[in-house]
Amino acid sequence: MTALSRRQAFFSPLPLFTFAIATTLAFPLLYVAYSAFSAKGAVWQRLWATRIPELLFNTVSLAIGVGVTTLFLGISLAWLITRYDFTGRRIWEWAIVLPLAIPSYVLAYIYTYLLETGGTLEQGWQMVMGAEARIFSPYSYGGAWLVMTLNTFPYVYLLSRAALYNFNLSFEEAAQASGATRWQTMYRVSLPLIRPSLVAGLFLVTLYVVSDFGAVSLLRFQTFTYAIYQQMTGRYDYGAASILSLLLVLFAFFFLIAERWFRQQSRFFQTGGHIRTKALIPCGTMQTLVITTFILLIFSAAFGVPVLLLIQWTWMTWVEGEMGSGFLQYIWNSTMLSGVAATLAIAIGTPLAYLACRFPTKLNLFVLQGAYTGYVLPGPVAALALLTLFTQYLPFLYGTALVLILAYLVHFLPAGLQAMESAIQQVNPNIEEAAKSLGLHALSSFRQVTFPLVRGGFMVAWILMFLQAMKELPATLLLRPVGFDTLSVRIWLEASEELYQLAAPPALLIILITIPVVLLLTKKNWRAT
């Protein structure tokens, strides 16, 4: 690209628009940084001496633990599904994704019930191991690790499955022709080739683990987000909360840079269009049995048992006549908000992702990174920042759902950007250039040429954001307009009254509504995100 066209690219309205958007998105972060630096030195000192080392250790070790196990589960499931032919394969192929429909706080409260001392799982364990046997407490590293792993492994599964499907088989065949065994082929050829997808999956999981509130606060595991939650709910200490948030963002920022660097190191394109379906390896009865047991075990722990329990609780609520009313309103509020937020995010994210892919200037990349940081900025902290912004400067908009939608945008746009960016990256710029050389305006070329090509990736982005917005809790609690409850708020209201049984109907509804959306993610013709 010549220097002239680069300058044109900068001064055209598009970059200015994206810059404005990124600044808006970065506002909560700026506000948090401001509060953190205006906090007293003593607060910094106290946090540094008493909390930060422990929180850092716990957060990092949770992220590593969950990362390792989700990688193992995700890859092995994807491998079984894409390479072996066994009875029930077609059903499992999509059923494995269902755990994404369960909000982390719902899974956490189900596991606190199952794992409590003298609870169902412990009684079962004692039948096997003798009466003195103890199962691990849910309020520990083990509990947080288990819930987070079961809640996030489908991300890795989805991405590695898509990569394995889109895989050029010639490489594997070449390896086998050269005498490599099946295992050698997998470890030395296939896995390295799908590495970008694995990294993207791990990236999603890690960001999720470090930013999730629901599970760690229910399981009382001392990570950054839980400590922030405690500062915000127990002590009115916005200063301390913003210091911890800032550190969390910093931590995530390094992680983002590392991820981007890694992605640039391993950028490669698959050659040619020889995508064929590989003949699946047929399985005997024994093999089918082993594979099915493995999948069934994971599926029941992550989805089957929790949903059965919710159904039972909902049924009990129904029988006892304690079912609340107004569910239609909550369903509408939840889906409307999440749908609007996801759609707006696509509209706003497109120019950001497009510019960062096609004109990766320092400024454009910086703008993109700025948007990413919103993902880890803890919900309650970001929400309070937005609340302040609106009441101070835009009071006429305060009290509408717009505030809430903006909070979702700040928080979930990064998850979508990730998918949109890789979708755009897969479109060869030559096609756009060709369209332009034929006389199409830049905008029309995007509309008529690029958009149809990236539609699948954008759909995935929309779904990811919709899902997370449906399940969002901390910001919704703080920012919802009066008289505007969502399903997730209803779950919290009942669960915080210690009425798990009454929390079951809204939890079940969220899951039922999100299942079809989750299943859209498994459609084969959408390329890897």
Next chain:
Amino acid sequence: MIHPYRRFKAFAFLTALLILLPNLSMASDQLIVYSGRAERLIKPVLDAFQAKTNISIQLLTGSSTQLINRLQAEGKHTSADVFITNDAGTLERARELHLLKPMKIEGIEHIIPQAFRAPDNSWIGLSGRIWIIVYNTSMVKPEQISSLFDLADPTWKGKLAIPTAGSEYLQAGASVISATKGEAATESFLKGIRDNAENFVYGKNRQIVDAVAKSKVALGLVNHYYIYRHLAQNPKAPIAPLLTDQKKGEMGLIMNATGIGVVKHTKQAEAAKTLIQFLISQSGQQMFAERNKEYPLHHMVKADPTLPPRDSFHVAQVPLARLAELREPTMLLIERSGLR
């Protein structure tokens, strides 16, 4: 076929319309209540008020602290008229932050005792709740424990269930103990119950009562009405409350109050006052007593007959308004004692 981009544009346009629609449901004669109380405990009372006065009520339930944060950030743009919480310390904190409006209510001094009101009546207590020991009647004889501080004794190792450090009741309770007995005694008490509770640390009062009723532990620390809520569903459960520290000169039971305050920037002060008058009237107080099994603060209204009568015990004489100033030192104390 419609071009996908056009479809996308239409969708985006529609959704944009949807969010820009103003909130049309706002009627003029209504009170907006921010409430940190369980919806199930406060909504029936507010419904009764609506039916009686024709003032409609919009309820926003959240955690008390979060609502204070929200009120503070909203400042004069707040839509809230009234603030209700389950902890007097929180209300006093709101008063200190100048979020509440001092009220003049005729005859209030004859209805709600001084200890359960702010000095300037910017908040007013509505009902009392006691932080109390629940014991398993087949595992413990009531003579074995005469004081709350006995819980820290090593004989109860592995036999006690306690709430998490995040519990507002534990925080308020520790503040009251520290105001009567001093910080050192409080710290050793907290460390003692931490050691005795081992893994029996629960986020919810109900779980503690459950653990005691199922004989997983012998003793637990809870708010009194959870005991009666459990008994109402399982009348044969082997549980009962222990009225400790009742000798002359001893601390007494720990009592906290739920309460109400009028938001400083409200334009509905008159309607808010009507609500307060309703809630402290005998019929309003009766509802707290019957439905929630709380202790009414109106001296003419009797507690539910299943509860120990209010004149059968004495409570710690710490003005609830002090809970706010004790909060930060208590939080540090709890953190130091290693409760989680």
